Amino acid sequence: MTAKSAPWIERRLAFLDGDEPSTRLPKLRAFETVVLLILVAEYWARAIPKWDGLATSYVVILGPATACCLIGLAPRFRRVAFAALAVMHAMVIWGEFPAAGNHAYLELLLCLLGAGLDVTDEADQVLFLRAVRWLTITIFFYAGLQKLVHGYWTAGQYLAFSVWIDSFRPVLAALIPDDDFARLLSFTRQVGDGPYLVTSPLFLAASNGAYLAEMVVAVLLALPATRRLGVVSGIVLLLAIEVAAREVFFGALVVNALLLFLPRARNGWLVPTVAVAMAALLLVRLGVLPEMKFY
Amino acid sequence: MKKRIVYLTLLALTLWPLAHIGLAMQYGLSPWKLCGWGMYATPRLGTLGMEVFYRDAGADQMRQLTAPETDERTAANAFLERHRWLGALARPAQLAETVLRARPHTEALKIVVFRPVLERDSGMIVMTTTEWEYPR
Numbered sequence: 001m002t003a004k005s006a007p008w009i010e011r012r013l014a015f016l017d018g019d020e021p022s023t024r025l026p027k028l029r030a031f032e033t034v035v036l037l038i039l040v041a042e043y044w045a046r047a048i049p050k051w052d053g054l055a056t057s058y059v060v061i062l063g064p065a066t067a068c069c070l071i072g073l074a075p076r077f078r079r080v081a082f083a084a085l086a087v088m089h090a091m092v093i094w095g096e097f098p099a100a101g102n103h104a105y106l107e108l109l110l111c112l113l114g115a116g117l118d119v120t121d122e123a124d125q126v127l128f129l130r131a132v133r134w135l136t137i138t139i140f141f142y143a144g145l146q147k148l149v150h151g152y153w154t155a156g157q158y159l160a161f162s163v164w165i166d167s168f169r170p171v172l173a174a175l176i177p178d179d180d181f182a183r184l185l186s187f188t189r190q191v192g193d194g195p196y197l198v199t200s201p202l203f204l205a206a207s208n209g210a211y212l213a214e215m216v217v218a219v220l221l222a223l224p225a226t227r228r229l230g231v232v233s234g235i236v237l238l239l240a241i242e243v244a245a246r247e248v249f250f251g252a253l254v255v256n257a258l259l260l261f262l263p264r265a266r267n268g269w270l271v272p273t274v275a276v277a278m279a280a281l282l283l284v285r286l287g288v289l290p291e292m293k294f295y
Numbered sequence: 296m297k298k299r300i301v302y303l304t305l306l307a308l309t310l311w312p313l314a315h316i317g318l319a320m321q322y323g324l325s326p327w328k329l330c331g332w333g334m335y336a337t338p339r340l341g342t343l344g345m346e347v348f349y350r351d352a353g354a355d356q357m358r359q360l361t362a363p364e365t366d367e368r369t370a371a372n373a374f375l376e377r378h379r380w381l382g383a384l385a386r387p388a389q390l391a392e393t394v395l396r397a398r399p400h401t402e403a404l405k406i407v408v409f410r411p412v413l414e415r416d417s418g419m420i421v422m423t424t425t426e427w428e429y430p431r
Contacts (some may be wrong), residue, residue, distance in 0.1 A: 010303040098380040105330040142312040161338040194329030195418030
């Protein structure tokens with residue numbers, strides 16, 4: 001397919017390229033390995049705290065999903081493993097619909113890419129990289145836009161309300177004046193409680209800065225000249241969000257995707273790092289390591 | 296073919312969140328779910344409440360259903376869970392059918408869902424109610 005005959009969308013997304021060709025394969029291999037490590041850890045992290053309350057479908061899937069993640073670590077079986085994982089993940093989403101989280105859809109999409117594209121094929125490499133990069137840009141952009149249009153961040157209502165959440169409280173204590181903080185803490189989330197409003201400039205700057213930062217990161221990632229800055233800003237922003245939100249699996253997936261924006265293969269270190277982190281999270285769930293809240 | 300599928304999927308995933316925002320504003324669909332990437336856009340409050348009222352043949356007034364059968368309770372929980380995330384896009388037709396089937400003398404049903412929400416402008420938690428009526 002020549003550049004002229006390529007579908008318009010393909011030409012539109014060509015701005016996402018810019019890799020040194022020899023770096024594509026190692027970059028994608030590392031990316032896929034990290035996805036598999038996150039998936040296997042997440043399957044078990046969701047299972048361990050509620051052994052007795054697990055849905056039968058989840059119990060049935062747990063063993064095969066684990067096997068697929070482990071088998072998939074070998075590159076020659078990877079596409080088959082991703083295909084099976086995509087089917088199982090779709091079953092989980094279907095079973096939980098409409099309550100399945102957005103990270104489950106992201107994981108399903110990544111499994112489908114891993115199953116459908118051959119990372120040893122040059123054209124597929126380009127397609128894979130474009131797809132993950134564009135997905136990442138849309139996630140950042142819409143995460144910010146949704147906060148803006150629904151209007152719970154412009155006057156800080158969302159964060160003021162979130163004082164009751166353990167992991168948010170220490171962060172918010174640093175942003176909210178003491179008297180407002182005590183007032184918000186006195187609420188029990190009952191009808192009639194409120195107002196969940198804080199007028200401190202620092203707090204309002206943080207609340208509005210959150211969604212603006214997400215949309216700015218999307219723009220920085222999209223522009224070739226600012227892509228590196230976008231990667232660094234995106235990771236810093238994610239770390240800041242995760243201090244409160246603790247959505248570690250989603251966060252790790254997005255960091256993994258962010259590193260794929262770098263023109264050289266800079267994501268190899270993420271494989272052992274994520275392996276150790278995921279093992280640590282499972283040890284937390286098993287009670288071997290001290291309790292820590294994460295999702 | 297492969298390229299076409301990937302690019303069309305990307306296009307759909309790019310446009311879907313815009314539709315998602317529209318559905319959230321129009322029907323109360325939760326920004327948190329369904330691949331619209333609106334996690335943390337709105338606060339999530341506690342559990343939803345529900346009351347079911349029925350009017351039997353010959354009766355003037357509706358009476359509250361206070362002792363639901365197991366399948367009625369199951370249908371009610373399933374509806375509430377869908378309604379929590381899908382808002383007005385989830386309607387209690389299945390629940391109504393279950394209740395009407397279990398109560399052959401019932402002529403009409405009213406299902407009321409109570410949902411606490413954080414009002415955006417006032418910052419206050421208020422209770423909202425949504426009602427559906429099902430004549431037999």
